[in-house]
Amino acid sequence: MSKIENRIKELTDHTFGTWARQKAWSLPKMIVDAQGVYMYDDQGKSYLDFTSQLMCSNLGHKNKAVIEAIIKQAEKMPYIAPGFVTETSIQAVKALQTVMPKGLSKFFFSSSGAAANEAALKFIRQSMAPAYKIVSRYHSYHGATVGAMSFTGDPRRWPSEQARCTVQGVRFAPDCYCYRCPFDKTYPECNIQCAQYLDYMFKEEGNVAAFIVEPVVGTNGRIVPPPEYFPLVRKICNENNILLFADEVMSGWYRTGPCFAMDAWDIQPDIMTTAKGATAAYTPLGITAVSNKVAEFFDEEMFCHGQTYAYHALASAAVPAAVSEYKKLMDSGLPQKVSKYLEQELYKLSDKHECIGDVRGVGHFWGLEIVKNRKTKEPFNTKPDKITGASLMTAKIAGEAMANGVFLNPWIDTLVIAPPLIITEQEVDKAISVLDKALEIGDKEVESTSVAASRTSDFTKK
Ligand SMILES: Cc1ncc(COP(=O)(O)O)c(C=O)c1O
Structure with missing residues (x-):
């Protein structure tokens, strides 16, 4: 075990991880700094925070x-x-x-x-x-x-x-x-x-x-x-x-x-x-x-x-x-502009990735519902999987994104996209390109259908 892993265990051996089987919380990442829409681990690697931590760091880090x-x-x-x-x-x-x-x-x-x-x-x-x-x-x-x-x-x-x-x-x-x-x-x-x-x-x-x-x-x-x-x-x-x-x-x-x-x-x-x-x-x-x-x-x-x-x-x-x-x-107009851009880029992802069943959300609050089959809407995972600790498709996609420098939360069958309101279009591009690649993990396991992804956000605008 490396020096840093030993340091991490000094904490995890003596505290409880939240919402986790404790063995699954044995080696979480050590974060040493955060600034703007980024956080940094002990190795100096940066992660773009695409879910504002727990959908709470709305102003980004170090305001x-x-x-x-x-x-x-x-x-x-x-x-x-x-x-x-x-x-x-x-x-x-x-x-x-x-x-x-x-x-x-x-x-x-x-x-x-x-x-x-x-x-x-x-x-x-x-x-x-x-x-x-x-x-x-x-x-x-x-x-x-x-x-x-x-x-x-x-x-x-x-x-x-x-x-x-x-x-x-x-x-x-x-x-x-x-x-x-x-x-x-x-x-x-x-x-x-x-x-x-x-x-x-x-x-x-x-x-x-x-x-x-x-x-x-x-x-x-x-x-x-x-x-x-x-x-x-x-x-x-x-x-x-x-x-x-x-x-x-x-x-x-x-x-x-x-x-x-x-x-x-x-x-x-x-x-x-x-x-x-x-x-x-x-x-x-x-x-x-x-x-x-x-x-x-x-x-x-x-x-x-x-x-x-x-x-x-x-x-x-x-x-x-x-x-x-x-x-x-809000007076600067940045969040209003970027949220429209984010929406458009998420729709583009859904045109490309068959594992996206539904795109929905508003503002800086979006979800991609990941499905095995767009036509039948069969999910990869269901609620009991969350409790039994089964491996979730959304967690695999989020894990791949994290490995490539983008942090987003998986939840049973949806990916949470909720960046800080200060995010720019360039930063959205960066996160989307990593997510684009990570979604291929889901695509590989879909039962291919020709049905388009649904956009349940669109109907609210009619
Ligand atoms: C809608 C909603 N209500 C309540 C809570 C609980 O908040 P806290 O974790 O600060 O107790 C949360 C946490 O995610 C939430 O999303």
């Missing part, structure tokens, strides 16, 4: 303004108990108010996306009692903690359920997943049955308090709903007195174009959570934002929640700096 804001706060006062008011949290709230969807007026600051969703669960169940059920969707991830995992649809919930680490009172509704419609319908003739069904479901279930959605589904597919979906969902929630809860932990912070994905449909959720891009991942922060109606309930009732690091000064200090950097970046 000066955000780092300086954190340093300034660390020198002044890194921590004070959450019961006190600080200038830092006042500034963070002010900055948030300039970008939050209308109607979300009151916030709780925690330290992760999952923690933001746990706080939301308390807001919902306390204020909506006796209604308590949460309706979620199968293609979703909401965090690793007990509550958030309970309303997560993806297969990471399964071992948690077996370990009895989930809460009761969660139901799953049909996904808005046009490439594999659960009703076997086609848009627009489907009349958005996935949304229409919610009305039936809410009425039959009874005691439903909230419907949670990732407005553009993140890890579980980068699925963009058709334009009619959210107006219909909002109407059905209103008619059934159910809170609409948007989890924008991943879809927020200009990843899909507007600051929050819900802004695209001009729909106001009753509760919204966000994290990741809120500080561009420079400090850990989760935000739970609620409407006046939800907030007012707690005027006389105890909000039975809190944590030592709520409103942490270092986390809060990054918010105004990040908001200002995002605004500057």
